[in-house]
Amino acid sequence: MDRLWSKGREIAAVQRGQIIQRVLVDGWSAAQAAEAFDIQERQIAHWVAVYRRRGMASLREDYATESLQHRWLRALRGWLLRCVGGLRRIASRSEPAQCIVLRRTGDDPHH
Numbered sequence: 001m002d003r004l005w006s007k008g009r010e011i012a013a014v015q016r017g018q019i020i021q022r023v024l025v026d027g028w029s030a031a032q033a034a035e036a037f038d039i040q041e042r043q044i045a046h047w048v049a050v051y052r053r054r055g056m057a058s059l060r061e062d063y064a065t066e067s068l069q070h071r072w073l074r075a076l077r078g079w080l081l082r083c084v085g086g087l088r089r090i091a092s093r094s095e096p097a098q099c100i101v102l103r104r105t106g107d108d109p110h111h
Contacts, residue, residue, distance in 0.1 A: 011039070019039070019047065020047055030045040
């Protein structure tokens with residue numbers, strides 16, 4: 001199941017999503033949500049920040065339990081893939097240089 005622990009009790013992904021919705025959509029402060037749901041304000045602020053970065057993926061169990069090192073490596077891999085993809089697009093768009101014929105002024109083109 002997709003659950004985290006807070007203050008000695010389980011917090012399901014659905015409830016984390018509801019708490020995040022209260023903050024982002026309904027305009028609650030992290031302090032108001034912390035008081036209403038009996039969860040540490042710092043924890044709620046963290047969930048909201050992660051949700052802003054990762055979206056719905058932040059509510060998945062595998063993301064929530066993933067180590068910081070694995071998240072960092074996955075982010076680095078994504079960044080590298082985007083960079084390589086950008087370089088490939090640039091390389092594929094490059095066109096051959098146009099040829100320019102240079103002549104001296106006054107030269108007869110027939111000689």
